[in-house]
Amino acid sequence: MTERILVVGAALLDGGRLLAARRSAPVEAAGGWELPGGKVEPGEKPEAALVRELHEELGVDAETVDRIPGSWPLKPPYEMWVWTARLLPASAAPRPLQDHDELRWLQPSEIWSVPWLPQDVPAVRAVLERAMSPTER
Numbered sequence: 001m002t003e004r005i006l007v008v009g010a011a012l013l014d015g016g017r018l019l020a021a022r023r024s025a026p027v028e029a030a031g032g033w034e035l036p037g038g039k040v041e042p043g044e045k046p047e048a049a050l051v052r053e054l055h056e057e058l059g060v061d062a063e064t065v066d067r068i069p070g071s072w073p074l075k076p077p078y079e080m081w082v083w084t085a086r087l088l089p090a091s092a093a094p095r096p097l098q099d100h101d102e103l104r105w106l107q108p109s110e111i112w113s114v115p116w117l118p119q120d121v122p123a124v125r126a127v128l129e130r131a132m133s134p135t136e137r
């Protein structure tokens with residue numbers, strides 16, 4: 001049996017909105033929207049991996065807040081865990097530096113306005129239900 005490889009995804013929240021990122025590669029995922037993040041490296045703590053990936057991919061300084069309970073299967077052997085995260089006060093605004101070609105801040109009512117990667121939909125639903133205000137859904 002192949003070992004599972006952990007991918008960490010961020011529900012980066014600001015002013016009640018969630019940051020969605022459109023993937024630019026590989027071809028089979030390009031155009032699909034996802035939670036920014038990436039693979040946890042050997043010996044790395046998942047939260048530290050997420051902070052590192054957010055810095056590499058978006059140029060931001062962020063911190064994790066809470067883990068969204070659950071584990072979402074991606075293309076084998078990957079599985080994804082998700083944390084809510086926020087920008088530190090001195091952080092730059094997110095920019096699509098790596099892996100993405102567009103970013104969008106989505107209000108709860110706009111969450112389904114982008115075509116999420118199919119494997120991300122259950123994770124995004126959990127983020128919406130657990131971490132976003134119900135008033136505007």
Ligand SMILES: Nc1nc2c([nH]c(=O)n2[C@H]2C[C@H](O)[C@@H](COP(=O)(O)OP(=O)(O)OP(=O)(O)O)O2)c(=O)[nH]1
Pocket residue numbers: 007008009034035036037038039040074075078080099117119120
């Ligand atoms: N970051 C991220 N990856 C996702 C999501 N959904 C999904 O299927 N994936 C897949 C794409 C990749 O096959 C795998 C790992 O993501 P990645 O390519 O961002 O990881 P990474 O930056 O560490 O990768 P690498 O370029 O260093 O190899 O997870 C998601 O919401 N966020």
